[in-house]
Amino acid sequence: MLKTNSELKLMREANRIIAIILTEIADKIKPGVSTLELDRWAEQRLASMNAKPAFKGYGARNGRNGFPGSLCVAINEEVVHGIPSKDRILEEGDIIGIDVGSIYKGYHGDGAYTYAVGEISPAARALMKCCEEALYVGIAQARKGNRVSDISSAIDHYVTPRGYGIVRDLTGHGIGRDLHEEPQVLNYIDGHKGQKLKENMTLAIEPMINGGTYKVRTLSDQWTVVTEDGSLSAHYEHTVLITADGPEILTHV
Numbered sequence: 001m002l003k004t005n006s007e008l009k010l011m012r013e014a015n016r017i018i019a020i021i022l023t024e025i026a027d028k029i030k031p032g033v034s035t036l037e038l039d040r041w042a043e044q045r046l047a048s049m050n051a052k053p054a055f056k057g058y059g060a061r062n063g064r065n066g067f068p069g070s071l072c073v074a075i076n077e078e079v080v081h082g083i084p085s086k087d088r089i090l091e092e093g094d095i096i097g098i099d100v101g102s103i104y105k106g107y108h109g110d111g112a113y114t115y116a117v118g119e120i121s122p123a124a125r126a127l128m129k130c131c132e133e134a135l136y137v138g139i140a141q142a143r144k145g146n147r148v149s150d151i152s153s154a155i156d157h158y159v160t161p162r163g164y165g166i167v168r169d170l171t172g173h174g175i176g177r178d179l180h181e182e183p184q185v186l187n188y189i190d191g192h193k194g195q196k197l198k199e200n201m202t203l204a205i206e207p208m209i210n211g212g213t214y215k216v217r218t219l220s221d222q223w224t225v226v227t228e229d230g231s232l233s234a235h236y237e238h239t240v241l242i243t244a245d246g247p248e249i250l251t252h253v
Contacts, residue, residue, distance in 0.1 A: 130234075
């Protein structure tokens with residue numbers, strides 16, 4: 001859905017808030033900290049900027065409880081949607097994906113970053129680097145006149161030759177009044193061109209890549225997605241606006 005100027009003003013603020021949280025939380029990620037501590041801090045920080053957590057309560061339907069946290073936290077082999085808990089304590093050498101959504105005056109922001117907990121292995125560092133670089137390779141194709149598949153192809157062509165698995169069960173998406181809008185933004189090539197990109201579209205682009213297989217499974221909590229083979233996973237996300245001059249990343253401070 002194309003956004004009006006007044007809508008874009010609200011989208012910019014919703015995503016500026018995301019950028020602030022993802023920047024400030026970096027100093028709080030250290031061994032001995034629980035994921036619930038991070039979650040409580042994020043919810044308070046959102047409130048301090050007049051925003052609400054987009055994820056809390058999300059997905060409640062047909063007897064299924066909505067997501068209980070303000071953050072989705074994913075440690076090591078967890079890909080996305082990990083539930084914050086006082087019992088999940090960060091340890092030296094972990095990597096942790098933080099995915100955060102905001103609602104500001106009815107409009108959504110969404111972004112994610114993977115952080116090192118203390119000193120991490122070279123393999124973990126390489127995985128994170130590849131995933132973050134793939135995000136920017138994809139964003140570079142988010143241009144008026146291109147198609148969604150140009151983003152997908154760019155990410156796939158960057159990641160696959162490096163031997164990593166691109167998660168297929170989860171994708172990027174349009175964003176605005178709703179957290180998840182059309183179009184779906186795949187991170188891999190599926191043979192379809194997809195929708196043509198137009199000025200004033202807003203997309204959440206978010207590669208999720210695994211150290212091993214692309215295959216994933218969902219734990220019994222009905223939320224946490226993990227790699228099928230137990231390999232590490234990384235996740236980076238920006239919300240991007242399509243402009244006449246190219247992509248504008250909204251989740252930057």
